[in-house]
Amino acid sequence: MEFEERLAALATKVENQRGAIQTEEATKNAFVMPFISTILGYDVFDPLEVVPEFTADVGTKRGEKVDYAIMRDGEVQILIECKKSTGALRIENASQLFRYFSVTNARIAVLTNGQVYNFYTDLDAPNKMDDRPFLVLDLLDIDETLLPELRKLTKDVFDLESVISAAEELKYVGAIKRAIAAQFREPDEDFVRLFTTRVYEGSFTQKARTQFTALVAKASKQFLNEQVNDRLKTALGASYSAPVGTSTPSDVVTSQPVAERDIDRDTEITTTLEELEGYQIVKAIACSEVKPDRIVNRDAKSYFAILLDDNNRKPIARLWFNAKKQKYLGLFDADKIETKHPVDSLDGIYEHAEAIRQTVRSYLD
Incomplete structure (x- = not known):
């Protein structure tokens, strides 16, 4: 499998098993060791590459251990400290990493709970691990812009200098993105004041703050949704407000082969944006298998079919989205018998992710 596919497969495993993992040791075995081996490419059973329970006595601290040390040419390059998957990561959990970072040759330290991986280096002071990570990888919410930098830490293309040189920008861009996301989820007073003063001429009183906190939050969410929809329309090469098959200049879609595949030949069929968004979700889920x-x-006319290899005998799912009230997701069992599951929104498709993957796997078998 490709790097992205291996990452997606591990993310699926974390999503499915995280609730059952209750201890730090189980987290290591189920999630962290597979990350080291399948994602970073190091042999967890070769002590020349990966040293578990790595010990380096520091000052008066004796016998303290870091969970894993990744070695290259006999030198420690990456230190990894693990916490149980159900626990949140805090910098206070990284005391061993701080101490070991200063007495080894490691330039990269990782604090993880198996789902989130915080990568640290020494940008603020030489040989002293920073308080803030320069890269945060959440397997359940992967930021694809970070993957090129993560790939540089893999065994085959290890490029530490390139990672370190990009770390400062990654650190602050990542922190800014997380701060923006936090404001969009729950805007604080300064954020609300910033936009209120640009659209409201009155004083920023307690009443105005209460009113505009809700308005700013609502406007932020609508803005994000509109941006996503615009990107999707652009990627698919059409706005689906008009029925498919109506007279449209041919050059509108000639540069959009993806859109051409998504438009049915039957002129009485209207392919909606919602159907295409649902298709992209099912496709993203199934990509862990093919x-x-x-x-x-x-x-x-009645449903939107999603197939493997464009083969009617290999249906993955059907979107029954034409009804005005209840929408359904059609899924298939081993005998290709369809069962319709009600979905109230596109997010409901994710609840059937494992069933979708199982259907794809059945065709591969």
């Missing part, structure tokens, strides 16, 4: 280009769609 390459994306093997997952295609065919729209029909």
Whole structure:
């Protein structure tokens, strides 16, 4: 599998098993060791590459251990400290990393609970681990812009200098993105005041603050949704407000082969943006099992079909989105018998992720 596919497979495992993992040792075995081996590419059973329970006596501290040390050419390059998967990561959990960072050659330290991986280096002071990570990888919410830098830490293409040189920008860009996300989820007073004073001429009183806190939060969410929808429309090459098959200049879609595949030949069929968004969700789920280009769609009058290898005998799912009230996701069992599951929103598709993957796997078997 490709790097991204291996990462997606591990993310699926974390999503499915995280609730059952209750101890730090179980977290290491189920999530962290697979991350070291399948993602970073190091042999966890070769002590020349990965040293578990790594010990380096520091001052008066004797016998303290870091969970894993990744070695290259006999030198420690990466230190990894693990916490149980159900616990949040705090810098207070990294006391051993701080001490060991200053007495080894390691330039990268990782604090993880198996789902979130915080990567640290020494940007603020030489040989002293920073308080803030320069890279945060959440397997359940992967930021794809970080993957090129993560790949540089893998065994085959290890490029520490490149990672360190990019670390400062990564650190602050990542922190700013997380701060923006936090404000969009729950805006604080300064954020609300910033936008209120630009659109409201009155004083920023307690009443105004209460009123505009809700308005700013609502406007932020609507703005994000509109941006996502605009990006999706652009990627698919059309706005689906008009029925498919109406007279449209041919050059509108000639540069959009993806859109051409998504439009049914039947002129009485209207492919909606919601159907295409649902298709992209099912496709993203199924990509953990097969390459994306093997997952295609065919729209029909009653339903929107998603198939493996464009083969009617290999249905993955059907989107029954044409009804005005209740929408359904059609899934197939081993005998290809369809069961319709009600979904109230597109997010409801994710609740059936494992069933979708199992259907794909059944065709591969």
